[in-house]
Amino acid sequence: xxxxxxxxxxxxxxxxxxxxxxxxxxxxxxxxxxxxxxxxxxxxxxxxxxxxxxxxxxxxxxxxxxxxxxxxxxxxxxxxxxxxxxxxxxxxxxxxxxxxxxxxxxxxxxxxxxxxxxxxxxxxxxxxxxxxxxxxxxxxxxxxx
Numbered sequence: 001x002x003x004x005x006x007x008x009x010x011x012x013x014x015x016x017x018x019x020x021x022x023x024x025x026x027x028x029x030x031x032x033x034x035x036x037x038x039x040x041x042x043x044x045x046x047x048x049x050x051x052x053x054x055x056x057x058x059x060x061x062x063x064x065x066x067x068x069x070x071x072x073x074x075x076x077x078x079x080x081x082x083x084x085x086x087x088x089x090x091x092x093x094x095x096x097x098x099x100x101x102x103x104x105x106x107x108x109x110x111x112x113x114x115x116x117x118x119x120x121x122x123x124x125x126x127x128x129x130x131x132x133x134x135x136x137x138x139x140x141x142x143x144x145x
Contacts, residue, residue, distance in 0.1 A: 010049030
């Protein structure tokens with residue numbers, strides 16, 4: 001394998017968790033997550049990590065998803081990834097049935113979508129509304145009673 005054509009990989013759990021809080025781009029076959037680069041990281045090449053959960057199938061299917069994603073990164077990722085940035089590809093089952101050219105096109109569009117400025121970091125408390133305590137007023141009208 002030609003190491004010049006491959007990207008460095010994320011291997012530690014802490015690296016994956018750091019990327020999980022950043023912006024993401026969802027596509028048919030995967031979710032591409034990104035950790036914004038820091039000023040001191042601009043000189044190093046981009047790194048990528050791969051995640052495929054057990055929900056996606058048995059181990060041969062998960063490995064096939066991972067192999068297809070690695071090959072798509074090898075072909076398109078180096079040209080479109082930003083240096084000093086960490087990426088995580090979360091594989092979906094659709095990766096197995098998508099034509100490979102479509103997978104590469106989706107990967108390129110995901111990289112391009114993540115290059116656009118975002119509104120800020122993602123918050124993981126989405127959907128977790130603060131539970132209202134019994135007897136607590138919900139509106140100004142209720143407080144007057």
